[in-house]
Amino acid sequence: MDKGFVMREGENGFERAIGILEMIYKLPDNLSEEDVEAAKNFVFPELQHTVIGLLDLPADRELELFFFRLLLGILKEAQRAQEEGKKLVFIPFTFPPEIFYAFDNIFPLCTEIVGGLITNICYGQGERFWDFAMGLGLPDSLCSANTIGTMPFFMGPGIKPDAIVYNSAGSCNPNAKIHAFASDYLGIPQFILEKPVDESARGRELHFQYLKRLIAELEEWSGEEMKEEKLREVMETSYRAVELYHEFWELKKAKPCPVPNIFSMTLLVLRSQMWGRDEAVKVMQKMVDMSKERLRKGEYTAPEELARVYITYIYWLFDFSGYFTWMEKEGITILGDILAIHYFPEMDFSSKESMLRGMADITFDYPMTRQMGGESISLRWLDDVACAAQDLGADACIFGGVHACKHTLGTSAFFRREMMKRLGLPTLMLTGDVFDKRHTPMEMFQEEVKTFVDQVVARKKAPRKRKKVQAAEDSA
Amino acid sequence: METTSVLGKEKEIYNDYVKEWKKKGGKVLGYACLITPVELIEAAGLLPYRIKALGNPDTELADGEMSLFNCSFCRACLQLGLDGTYDFLDGLIETNGCDHMRAMFENWQHQKKFEFFQYLKVPHFFRDDSLAYYEGELEILKEAMEKHFSTQVTDQSLEEALRGWEEVRAKWRELSALREMNEPKVSGSEAVALEVKGSSMLSEDFLRLLSQFIEEKKTAPGIRPAARLMLCGPATDEVEWFEEIENMGAVVVADALCFGARAFAQAPAGDGSPMHRLAESYLSSIFCPRMYKEYARRRDLILETARRARADGAIYLYNKFCDLHGVDSVLVRRDLEEAGIPVLVLEKEYSAKADIGRVKTRVQAFMERIGGGA
Numbered sequence: 001m002d003k004g005f006v007m008r009e010g011e012n013g014f015e016r017a018i019g020i021l022e023m024i025y026k027l028p029d030n031l032s033e034e035d036v037e038a039a040k041n042f043v044f045p046e047l048q049h050t051v052i053g054l055l056d057l058p059a060d061r062e063l064e065l066f067f068f069r070l071l072l073g074i075l076k077e078a079q080r081a082q083e084e085g086k087k088l089v090f091i092p093f094t095f096p097p098e099i100f101y102a103f104d105n106i107f108p109l110c111t112e113i114v115g116g117l118i119t120n121i122c123y124g125q126g127e128r129f130w131d132f133a134m135g136l137g138l139p140d141s142l143c144s145a146n147t148i149g150t151m152p153f154f155m156g157p158g159i160k161p162d163a164i165v166y167n168s169a170g171s172c173n174p175n176a177k178i179h180a181f182a183s184d185y186l187g188i189p190q191f192i193l194e195k196p197v198d199e200s201a202r203g204r205e206l207h208f209q210y211l212k213r214l215i216a217e218l219e220e221w222s223g224e225e226m227k228e229e230k231l232r233e234v235m236e237t238s239y240r241a242v243e244l245y246h247e248f249w250e251l252k253k254a255k256p257c258p259v260p261n262i263f264s265m266t267l268l269v270l271r272s273q274m275w276g277r278d279e280a281v282k283v284m285q286k287m288v289d290m291s292k293e294r295l296r297k298g299e300y301t302a303p304e305e306l307a308r309v310y311i312t313y314i315y316w317l318f319d320f321s322g323y324f325t326w327m328e329k330e331g332i333t334i335l336g337d338i339l340a341i342h343y344f345p346e347m348d349f350s351s352k353e354s355m356l357r358g359m360a361d362i363t364f365d366y367p368m369t370r371q372m373g374g375e376s377i378s379l380r381w382l383d384d385v386a387c388a389a390q391d392l393g394a395d396a397c398i399f400g401g402v403h404a405c406k407h408t409l410g411t412s413a414f415f416r417r418e419m420m421k422r423l424g425l426p427t428l429m430l431t432g433d434v435f436d437k438r439h440t441p442m443e444m445f446q447e448e449v450k451t452f453v454d455q456v457v458a459r460k461k462a463p464r465k466r467k468k469v470q471a472a473e474d475s476a
Numbered sequence: 477m478e479t480t481s482v483l484g485k486e487k488e489i490y491n492d493y494v495k496e497w498k499k500k501g502g503k504v505l506g507y508a509c510l511i512t513p514v515e516l517i518e519a520a521g522l523l524p525y526r527i528k529a530l531g532n533p534d535t536e537l538a539d540g541e542m543s544l545f546n547c548s549f550c551r552a553c554l555q556l557g558l559d560g561t562y563d564f565l566d567g568l569i570e571t572n573g574c575d576h577m578r579a580m581f582e583n584w585q586h587q588k589k590f591e592f593f594q595y596l597k598v599p600h601f602f603r604d605d606s607l608a609y610y611e612g613e614l615e616i617l618k619e620a621m622e623k624h625f626s627t628q629v630t631d632q633s634l635e636e637a638l639r640g641w642e643e644v645r646a647k648w649r650e651l652s653a654l655r656e657m658n659e660p661k662v663s664g665s666e667a668v669a670l671e672v673k674g675s676s677m678l679s680e681d682f683l684r685l686l687s688q689f690i691e692e693k694k695t696a697p698g699i700r701p702a703a704r705l706m707l708c709g710p711a712t713d714e715v716e717w718f719e720e721i722e723n724m725g726a727v728v729v730a731d732a733l734c735f736g737a738r739a740f741a742q743a744p745a746g747d748g749s750p751m752h753r754l755a756e757s758y759l760s761s762i763f764c765p766r767m768y769k770e771y772a773r774r775r776d777l778i779l780e781t782a783r784r785a786r787a788d789g790a791i792y793l794y795n796k797f798c799d800l801h802g803v804d805s806v807l808v809r810r811d812l813e814e815a816g817i818p819v820l821v822l823e824k825e826y827s828a829k830a831d832i833g834r835v836k837t838r839v840q841a842f843m844e845r846i847g848g849g850a
Contacts, residue, residue, distance in 0.1 A: 137809065137821060139802030141545065169600040169768050173575045174799045176600075180768040181803050192769060196609070197572050198597045206609050213605065372575075375595065378582050401543070406797065409543035410550075410579025414586055431543070 013129060013152030014109075015159065017117040018075045024068050031061055049442075050120045053262060053320020057301060057328065059290055060262045066286055067266050070279040075117075079159060081107035087162040087222050090153075090182065092146060092175050093268070093339070094369045095167050095193070096362055098238045098276025099215075102231040105224045109161065110272045111179070115149030119318050119435040126435055129155070138181075143174040143404035144435040145317075150182045160186065163221065165214075167193040167363060171373030174404045191217055195364055195373045199380075208360035215356065228352040234276040235347060235355050241275060242344045244284035251291045252392050256305035257333040258295035261324040263287050265315065268339050302331035307457040310389040311337035312381075312399045312415065312427060313408050318435050322442035332453055335392040339367040341384050378411035382418050390423055396457045397427040398449065402434050426460065428452040486673045489530060489561050494676055497523050503566040503625055508553070508581070508711075509573035510739055511598045513758050515637040516614060517569075518678055519629045520621040525565065526675035528713040528735075529553045533827040541583040547576035547795050548826035549711060557584040567592025567624070569617070574766060574800055592624045601769050602760050611755035618751075634750040640679030641742075647686040648740040654690065655729050656785040659698025664707060664728020664736075665718035671735045672713045701727035703843045706787040706817075708732040708778060708808060709794045710764075710801045712826070717793070720832055721839055730785035732778050738763050741777070765800035774804070775811050782817050789818040789846040791839065795826050818846050 008016060023042075028035065040051045054064040081088045086107045089100060093112040100108035119126040129151035130144055136154070138147065153160050164183045168175035169192050176192075183190035193214045196203040219225050248267070252259050266287065274280040294300075309327075314337050316323055327334060343365035348354035364370065374380030389397060397419055401409055408415075409431075416427040430448055432440030494504060505517050508527040517524040529552035538554035556562050557580075568590050570581035585593050596617055599606035618629045651670070654662040670689060674682035702725030707718070711734035718728055731737050742761045745753030763774050782790060790812055794801035802823070809819040820842040824831045 137806040139797075139799060139823070141797045141802065142799055170572060173766075176768050177765070177799050177803045180771070181807070184771050184807055190769060192601060194600050194606075196597055196599070197595070202609075202612065203597075206605070209605055376582055377575075377578060378586070403545050404799070406546055406575040406799070407579060410541075410546045410576060411582055412543065413541045414583060431545070 010157050012156060012158030013118050013122065013126075014114045015079060017114075017121045018072060018079060020121050021068065021072050021075075021117070024065065024072065027065060029065070031055060031065065036061065044123050046125065047121070047123065049319045049321040053323075053325050056321060056325055057260060057262075059260045059294065059299075060325070063260075063266065063283075063286055063290060064262065067269075067283045070283060071269060071274065074274055074277065074279060075109075075113075078107055078109045082159060082162070088159065090150070090161040090164045090166075090179065092166050092168055092179060093272040094171065094175070094366055095165065096271075096275060096359070096366065097273055098234050099359060100165075101276040102226050102234045103218070103222060103224055104230070105222045106218065108165075108273070111149035112145040113149070113269060113273045114152065115145045115147070115435055116269070116317055118148055118152065120320065125318060125437065127438070130436060138178075141174070141404060141406075142178060143172075143402070144433050146175055146178045148435055150178060153182070154185065161188060163189040163191060165191045165193070165218075167195055167366075167369060168373075169194050170197055171195060171369045171371075171407075173406065189221065191221075193363060195366075195369050197373055197375055199375045204360070204364055207364050208357055211360045211363060212356060226352070228355075231352055231355050232349055235349060235358070237278060237281060238276045239344075239347055240281045241270070241284045242342075244281065244288050245342060245344070247288050248284065248291065249392075251288065251295060252335055254295050255308070255393065256300035257308065257335070258299065259287070259291045260294075260301070261328040261334045262320060263291070264334050264336060264340060265317065265320065265324060268315075268337075271339075271342070301328045304331050305333055306331035307453045308333045308335055308393055308395050309457075310335045310385060310392065310394040310397050310425075312385050312397045312412075312419075313338050313405065314400065314402060314434060316400050316402075316432055316434055316440075316442075316445065318433075318437045319442045322446065326442075326446055327449065330450065330453070332449065335394055336388060338371060338381070338385065341367055341388050343370070372407045377407050378414045378418075381408065381411065382415050382422075385415075386419060386422055389419075389425060394425060395461065396452070397425050398452075399427055399429050400445075401429065401431040403431060403439060404433075424460075426452075426456050428456075486530060486669065489528070489556060490564050491676065493681070494523065494525065494564065498564060504564060505567050505569060505592070505621075506562065506565040507569040507571065508577055509571040510734055510764070511571050511573060511758060511762055512569055512596060513614065513754050514679075515634065515641050515754055516618060516629065517621070518640070519634040519637040520618070520625065520627045521633075522566075522621065522625060522627070523676070523678060527553050527562070528672060528675070529556060529827065530672070531714050531716060531827045532556055533829070534559075538580075538583075541587075542576075542579055545797055546579060547574075547797055548828070549795050550576040550580040552826050554580045554584055558587055563588075565590070567594070570595045571598055573598075573764070574798070576797070592620070594620045598762075599759065600767060602762075602767070607755060607759055610759045611752055614751055614755055631750055634754065637679065638745060638750055638754060640683070642744070644674070644679050644683050644686065645740045645742065647683055647690065648737075650690055651686060652730070652737065654693055655727075657698060659700055660704075660727050660729055661693045661696055661698050663699060663718075663722050664705070664731060665715050665722055667728075667731070668713070668718055668733070668735055669715045671739055672715065675735070675739070699727055701725070701729070703727075703846055704729045704786055704788045706730045706732070706778075706782045706785060706790040707736070708790055708792045708805075710734055710798055712793070712795070714827060717832075717835075720836060721791070724836065724840060724843065726839070726843060730781045730787060732763065732774075732781060734764075737781070765804040771804065771807060775808065778808060779812065779815055779817075782812065782815075787817060789820065789842060791842070792819060792821045794823060796823050818842070 126148040166179040345361040371381040514524040535551040537558040538551040
């Protein structure tokens with residue numbers, strides 16, 4: 001029997017997930033170790049890693065409770081949106097949500113955030129939704145992140161989106177295709193913002209024109225004009241978070257890194273669902289403040305920072321404790337992934353036109369869109385990750401290849417070779433999945449990473465240590 | 477049934493036609509996707525060569541660059557690029573057809589470093605602004621070819637190429653009519669074999685080949701099919717697959733394939749300069765799942781073709797890991813079945829001979845379902 005995840009009357013998987021998440025309102029602000037233990041035992045065994053991943057380490061606990069309460073508030077707004085006369089639109093994680101917050105009558109819901117919630121909160125970890133997709137005849141090489149995220153709305157009951165808006169045409173086939181499919185299958189409108197695979201001024205100008213046309217289409221569809229003042233308000237809020245993002249990036253350079261690993265996941269969710277809202281600013285501020293405090297105190301979870309790794313593509317997100325917490329306890333710092341690399345232009349807030357031009361630059365250079373939708377996937381991806389890894393002082397890279405990501409899988413051999421040539425950074429190559437643990441269990445991931453760090457990264461560092469010791473001995 | 481006896485199957489990548497062209501000093505440009513206007517290449521005095529693998533089952537060099545989660549057709553083509561089979565090419569034109577293909581081109585270029593490597597960027601929808609951009613892209617390609625190969629594309633040479641390929645399309649429609657007869661005079665495998673061969677020819681030679689073939693077939697006896705099938709799917713040049721299906725008594729009376737009818741689907745040119753007409757005829761006629769918003773047009777074309785050819789059923793055949801076609805197949809199956817046309821969806825690996833037995837069993841069962849079982 002499918003115990004533990006019984007759908008309630010009239011609800012779909014998304015609504016059930018946020019219903020379960022509501023338990024965080026009942027938790028006290030200052031959770032003790034005992035409280036965490038109790039919370040862990042309150043959920044099904046297979047979901048304990050979510051509780052541990054978010055609450056086990058003291059810094060994570062403080063931040064994640066704060067963050068998830070704010071996130072839940074926004075998700076509940078999404079749930080109520082249609083009742084309140086708003087249009088609910090699905091967007092992928094590559095689409096900046098702030099565009100929609102500039103409308104009063106359109107509310108964005110990120111597909112992959114829905115998938116992530118279900119995977120980490122609901123019994124069965126979203127497998128029932130993946131299996132439903134397979135039952136429709138969809139190929140098993142699709143992306144679990146957006147497939148699990150969209151299927152609850154196919155299976156119904158409960159709310160359904162009014163439209164799909166996506167910008168992954170040109171940068172990711174599975175992402176664009178599942179969103180187009182959702183539109184065709186559910187019989188709801190779809191709007192595309194294409195990012196040309198053209199990095200010249202001509203390509204950027206075309207993208208800007210496409211964005212303006214998309215806004216006009218959304219205005220016509222929603223019956224609401226995007227107002228300059230509202231856009232400015234949202235963009236100013238967005239840029240308060242941008243300033244904090246830059247500060248956050250700088251903090252990651254310190255050795256040992258004062259930023260807890262799980263904050264990387266938090267940043268991803270903030271950017272995908274909450275950017276442009278005060279909640280995102282509050283969480284960013286807290287992440288910066290906490291990291292600063294840890295830096296001041298010299299706090300680091302493990303006795304020693306053994307490795308600073310850059311995840312060259314995306315994290316695996318079906319087991320927070322097995323991934324983020326485990327690495328942190330092992331002394332392996334996660335510096336970021338491709339989705340953590342943002343290029344925010346100088347924003348000119350003087351007019352609607354100027355803000356939309358800035359917005360077009362943001363969407364053009366949005367993570368994944370910029371690299372996989374670049375003129376050359378391999379070179380743009382390599383340049384950006386190499387730059388980030390070098391800037392943050394990485395010792396090594398991990399490519400957690402996701403089986404759906406044909407663009408990176410098709411160019412990762414080149415990437416690995418060139419990363420070694422350019423920066424001397426070894427890359428551990430793995431294949432698995434973002435949300436589906438059945439591809440590569442977390443234990444296997446841990447074993448591979450541990451061996452890599454012990455055998456490759458530590459050895460790479462060791463000669464330098466020996467040289468230093470030798471030099472010290474010589475000078476003595 | 478030996479289906480390709482009249483003209484013979486293409487067996488060599490570097491075939492006699494191309495060798496002859498090169499012997500005369502001609503230059504050859506490789507491309508892979510139907511969104512590349514061959515007219516423009518031909519107007520530049522170059523030979524357009526559509527990348528194919530002709531059933532090559534080896535991928536060991538390509539597997540060092542691309543993963544096993546990538547399309548086996550693209551890996552088979554890359555293999556031939558890396559092992560030197562395609563060294564006769566004087567350049568490559570990349571297009572953003574799909575993620576697999578982009579990775580194939582990038583790896584190819586990283587290793588072989590063609591002096592002429594041009595990226596033709598094609599929008600994912602047909603609209604006034606995307607058309608203007610695409611036309612601009614064609615201008616850029618034209619200038620790049622002119623500069624690199626010291627050639628010139630004039631309005632006149634482009635007009636001639638447009639006319640030449642329009643005649644090829646008209647001839648293909650004649651061929652299609654022979655396939656769609658009650659007792660078809662042309663089989664599906666013959667049609668695909670012709671396109672495989674013609675996709676590395678100039679228009680006038682392809683036209684001659686088609687004309688000769690059609691003339692011979694007009695007087696030939698028709699085939700009494702056990703079942704009339706339509707085949708849908710992506711790029712596959714595996715004529716053997718079609719032969720295997722047709723050897724079971726079915727005839728593929730119509731298709732929506734890249735090495736098939738989709739290669740001839742360009743809408744007739746409208747008004748304006750030859751470059752504008754070329755751009756419009758291509759961008760408006762890309763019946764590929766990469767055109768995300770245009771499923772309804774693809775469905776209508778497939779339905780119209782299936783009805784015209786009186787198909788008893790349709791087979792949607794695609795290579796494993798092709799998400800574009802894999803997803804479209806769900807909708808096509810739903811919509812064709814609703815219209816009373818049974819559909820079999822088959823996922824396979826490129827050129828995996830071991831798959832043939834499995835596929836034949838499924839096709840046989842499908843034929844029994846639609847009343848054409850042997």
